[in-house]
Amino acid sequence: MNLKQLIKERRSISIYKEEPVSADLMKELLNTAVWVPNHKMTEPWRFVFVNGEAKRKLAEINREIAKEKANTAPVEKLDEIGEIGYQKIMKVPFIIFVINKINPIQKLIEEDYASASCLIQNFSLLAWEEGMSVFWKTGKLTFCEETAELIGLKDDERVVGLLQVGYPAKDQTPVPRIPATERITELP
Secondary structure (H helix, E strand, O other), rough: OOOOHHHOOOOOOOOOOOOOOHHHHHHHHHHHHOOOOOHHHHOEEEEEEOOOHHHHHHHHHHHHHHHHHOOOOOOHHHHHHHHHHHHHHOOOOOEEEEEEOOOOOHHHHHHHHHHHHHHHHHHHHHHOOOOOOOEEOOOOHHHHHHHHHHOOOOOOEEEEEEEEEEEEEOOOOOOOOOOOHHHHHOOO
């Protein structure tokens, strides 16, 4: 598959086959994904693979978040809603947190975040080439205190994203994009 095709066909699909994802393959893809533009070569990232008991703990955190979000639901529905939140995590074949060290220089904070975002895009494309989908998530589960404790987030770090990785169980039609040519301003 050529790069243009890969970029256009990549999808974020969050429904996966019950097929394991190799940690060794994830490491190999990350080793390639880190080759991104990175001002001052800070390489601020690190990665946390969540599986086993840690995955169950993350699912429990998501159970409670789902119940909190559903605060207007009838009380008798809360356990069901919580279970859906729990299963959303348990059904993900592989979970990776991408974490950045927060640079004390303001300019580099944003540049480091941009570099980590490029890294995630590289990783997503590499995974797609291997037949897997990466779903980049942020939100309460990613940023809550309980998750920070679980993944060992330090005071001088921030989560860039929670990556859900697996072999997609469905196809997804691409959402059309506005051509860049319609948004170009050419200055004389």
